[in-house]
Amino acid sequence: MAEVSHEAWITGIGIVSCLGEGADAHWQALGSGHFNTDTTAYAPYIVHRITPLDFDKQIPKKGDQRQMEAWQRIGTYAAGMALDSAGLKGNKEILSHTDMIVAAGGGERDIGADTTILSGLPVAANPEAFLNERLMSDLRPTLFLAQLSNLLAGNISIVHGVTGSSRTFMGEESAGVDAIRIALSRINAGQSEIALVGGSYNAERPDLLMLYQFGGFNMKDRFAPIWQRTDNPGFALGSLGAFLVIESRSHAQARDAKPIARLSAVRSGRSSRKPGDITASLKHLWGEIADRLRPNELALISGASGVEPATAEERAFLAEHQDIAVRATGTYLGHGMEPQFPMNVALAAIAVSRGNLFPPTDDSGVERSLDHSITQAIITAVGHWRGEGMALVEAAS
Amino acid sequence: MPSNQGRTHDSAGRPVVVVTGMGVVTSLGAGKTDNWSKLTAGQSGIKNITRFSTDGLKTRFAGTVDFVPTDPMSSPALSERFAELAAEEAIAEANIGTRGDFPGPLFIAVPPVEIEWTQRRQLANASGANTNVTYNDLIRMAATGQYTRLHERFMFGSIGEHLADRLGTKGSPISLSTACASGATAIQLGLEAIRRGETDAALCIGADGSVNPESLIRFSLLSALSTSADPPEQAAKPFSKNRDGFVMAEGAGALVLESLEAAKARGAKILGIMNGAGEMTDAFHRTRSSPDGKPIIGCIRNALTDAGLAPDDIDYINSHGTGTPENDKMEALGVMTVFGERAKSIPMSSNKSMVGHTLSAAGAIEAVFSLLTLAHQRIPPTINYKVPDPTIPLDVVPNTARDAKVTHIISNSFGFGGQNVSLVMGHEPA
Numbered sequence: 001m002a003e004v005s006h007e008a009w010i011t012g013i014g015i016v017s018c019l020g021e022g023a024d025a026h027w028q029a030l031g032s033g034h035f036n037t038d039t040t041a042y043a044p045y046i047v048h049r050i051t052p053l054d055f056d057k058q059i060p061k062k063g064d065q066r067q068m069e070a071w072q073r074i075g076t077y078a079a080g081m082a083l084d085s086a087g088l089k090g091n092k093e094i095l096s097h098t099d100m101i102v103a104a105g106g107g108e109r110d111i112g113a114d115t116t117i118l119s120g121l122p123v124a125a126n127p128e129a130f131l132n133e134r135l136m137s138d139l140r141p142t143l144f145l146a147q148l149s150n151l152l153a154g155n156i157s158i159v160h161g162v163t164g165s166s167r168t169f170m171g172e173e174s175a176g177v178d179a180i181r182i183a184l185s186r187i188n189a190g191q192s193e194i195a196l197v198g199g200s201y202n203a204e205r206p207d208l209l210m211l212y213q214f215g216g217f218n219m220k221d222r223f224a225p226i227w228q229r230t231d232n233p234g235f236a237l238g239s240l241g242a243f244l245v246i247e248s249r250s251h252a253q254a255r256d257a258k259p260i261a262r263l264s265a266v267r268s269g270r271s272s273r274k275p276g277d278i279t280a281s282l283k284h285l286w287g288e289i290a291d292r293l294r295p296n297e298l299a300l301i302s303g304a305s306g307v308e309p310a311t312a313e314e315r316a317f318l319a320e321h322q323d324i325a326v327r328a329t330g331t332y333l334g335h336g337m338e339p340q341f342p343m344n345v346a347l348a349a350i351a352v353s354r355g356n357l358f359p360p361t362d363d364s365g366v367e368r369s370l371d372h373s374i375t376q377a378i379i380t381a382v383g384h385w386r387g388e389g390m391a392l393v394e395a396a397s
Numbered sequence: 398m399p400s401n402q403g404r405t406h407d408s409a410g411r412p413v414v415v416v417t418g419m420g421v422v423t424s425l426g427a428g429k430t431d432n433w434s435k436l437t438a439g440q441s442g443i444k445n446i447t448r449f450s451t452d453g454l455k456t457r458f459a460g461t462v463d464f465v466p467t468d469p470m471s472s473p474a475l476s477e478r479f480a481e482l483a484a485e486e487a488i489a490e491a492n493i494g495t496r497g498d499f500p501g502p503l504f505i506a507v508p509p510v511e512i513e514w515t516q517r518r519q520l521a522n523a524s525g526a527n528t529n530v531t532y533n534d535l536i537r538m539a540a541t542g543q544y545t546r547l548h549e550r551f552m553f554g555s556i557g558e559h560l561a562d563r564l565g566t567k568g569s570p571i572s573l574s575t576a577c578a579s580g581a582t583a584i585q586l587g588l589e590a591i592r593r594g595e596t597d598a599a600l601c602i603g604a605d606g607s608v609n610p611e612s613l614i615r616f617s618l619l620s621a622l623s624t625s626a627d628p629p630e631q632a633a634k635p636f637s638k639n640r641d642g643f644v645m646a647e648g649a650g651a652l653v654l655e656s657l658e659a660a661k662a663r664g665a666k667i668l669g670i671m672n673g674a675g676e677m678t679d680a681f682h683r684t685r686s687s688p689d690g691k692p693i694i695g696c697i698r699n700a701l702t703d704a705g706l707a708p709d710d711i712d713y714i715n716s717h718g719t720g721t722p723e724n725d726k727m728e729a730l731g732v733m734t735v736f737g738e739r740a741k742s743i744p745m746s747s748n749k750s751m752v753g754h755t756l757s758a759a760g761a762i763e764a765v766f767s768l769l770t771l772a773h774q775r776i777p778p779t780i781n782y783k784v785p786d787p788t789i790p791l792d793v794v795p796n797t798a799r800d801a802k803v804t805h806i807i808s809n810s811f812g813f814g815g816q817n818v819s820l821v822m823g824h825e826p827a
Contacts, residue, residue, distance in 0.1 A: 067683060100678070106509045106510065106511050109511070111532060115530050115532065118517060118518065118521040119526075119527075119528045119529055121518060121521070122522075122527050122528055126452065128450030129453050131514060131610060132450065132451070132452055132453040132454055132610055132614070133452075135610060135614045136454070136617070136618070139614060139615065140618075141618040141619050144615040144616075144618065144619060145683050145684070145813070147511075147615075148509060148574075149509040149574045150574045150575055150812070150816060151683065151813070151814045153678075153814060154814025154815050155683075157679070157680040157814070157815050158683065161680050162678070163677065163679070163680050163692070163815070164678065165676045165677070165678060166676075166814070166815065166816060167575055167582055167586075168573060168574045168575060169571055169573050170509070170510075170553035170554065170573060171552070171557060171558075171571070171572040172552055172554050174569050175572070177569065178569055178571050181569075182586070185590075185593060185595065186593075189593040189594075191589055206533075206535075207512065209536055210512070210532065210539045211512060211539075211547075211551055212548065213539040213540045214539045214545055214547045215545055215548035215549070216540070216545075217548075268569035269569065270558070270568065270570070272562060383554075385549065385552060385554075386554060386558050387554065389569075
């Protein structure tokens, strides 16, 4: 356990998704029973599109917006919301020592350029020369900067002035878990005082549908809540932006910042994904934090994706904790890879700050109504291919 | 304060972190021995690209690693092979753990991953869409289930996961990017983990195998690459007045970091000290440095502070030295500001003049070369230095390696997106 002064508080949250923007909008939409899915744009696959955002609110310069593709705009927007929420926007002194860890994949492709080139190749006299020539003339130079993984962080530095440090973790769901884990470890050890951590994802990308369809991961045809997909497994990709401001208690108190919640533990694990491995990995992670849990004040926010066998294995783990109210937020949000875990940590923080949970949206028996108030929330992450994670968020009273 | 404070802990009470194993692959060859002899002989690994057609390209040369075959070829597959070769050399030298059971976490810098033209063309051809290809055709082919291994290959986490499987590193492998500073960030993360006491050892790798048509063209469209092809081995001209861009290159560097205490306890040979790391982000522009140089200056100072050293303690600078007009000017400004009058007499050379810019790998490869510089007390040169730039009045160790007394080195890495990281390394304490 960290020294009290080095315990970590969540003092800012910036979240955007298909549900809207901000903590209140998310809280109202979660549990509404209304699922914001798009079943036509990429039929037969289902995606959750981002709510319409007025980017000018967080990215005032049009020139900056033009330099970004959608995933960067979503992330830069959410990061700005988190800084606003923490009361840090424009505070040069603090932003100059704020450490940033961003969980990111890569950026959009130019779909038009790709398909034009692919369509021209079969009739090109010299296909290799044709490919080079078209790429030289069709690729916008700025597109590269919108594709580079670390340029979400770069844009946040430019737009919001976060300049303490900037590190980008890659690796799908695990990147989101490890970004928060490392930020917390550094704060607990006194290596960092304040961090901006999170990520973003744009689900409206045919190139990503292709990538995930290589492995048959996309849910098709018929939408169902996470736990009710056993006969039609898969994830519905979801556009997300999720950033947290995490700071040491002493740093927060020195600037009179109030905690939304305390971030008490983050663990990550890996297994080679033989049958039973995921369940065992989750049990192991649970074992590392179990002695801090108060079962009658606890809820669990699951990062289950709907992909099998990962979801069934998480369900087997949850079956051993039937006394805990579970909510799989992916039913509402879709699956957004890198920012999924930061988003769920944010929602857990909101839950413990309110002391309650949104209603279940599942009649499979996994999600049950909550009959007590909560001061603790566990967050799980199970990567669709690799990586498991768990966190504990507590009310900061 | 730890009760065992002393030589195994620094003045701030943190565990001293040492290097006990190193591995390297570049266009000059595989392994430290081959690389060091060629590096100190002033040889270039830059050559005309033969891996793919360069018809119509402005830049047709690179520091490719052509002696490591992979099939099928892709950037993540190549990066993974380079990383594995470097890691095996480093782990063997450290003689740590047992085969396939490395006793610590993996931090690996890798290039961003995406499906490449080889795969896109393969799908388009198979789809039968001929001259009217849409992404729906590609997705339709993806859904046939014939290409399942492409999913895993093009996951951002796949290189790290595969290496963690083979090398037996502990915990979740962290794959990261800070653009051209990535390799240094991987080392910084390992250094911090050991200082926190989370682990006694860490495996830190930077790897890059992304010389392919689109990656080359992307840098070319940003006017970042040298186009002086005649001959290619003279294209990389860091700090010269006629420098005209960097040369894309490939390779990997790997370091086994350990706490001094753990290394001594198991009788490991100590190759050098990782004294400290510093960083500072530049919010000025996506590809250019703040004209006042403050972030670079702050980065170097932060690294010195973290190492508990003063500017006077540094006697060699392993520069980022890409050979772009912008980088070398700004790096020189940073060095002259931090080191003052003494800057002119501190040797500062660029490994990139010989191996090219290995991008995500550069920080790790150059850390290995820095530690070899300490071990051999010999400084590799900046080759192709024929036309001095009067605005950079520094000792760039022109063209010929030099013996020198070197006790502490700072190695700089700067990247797009405002990324700046500096590492400070030193000799084994007497």
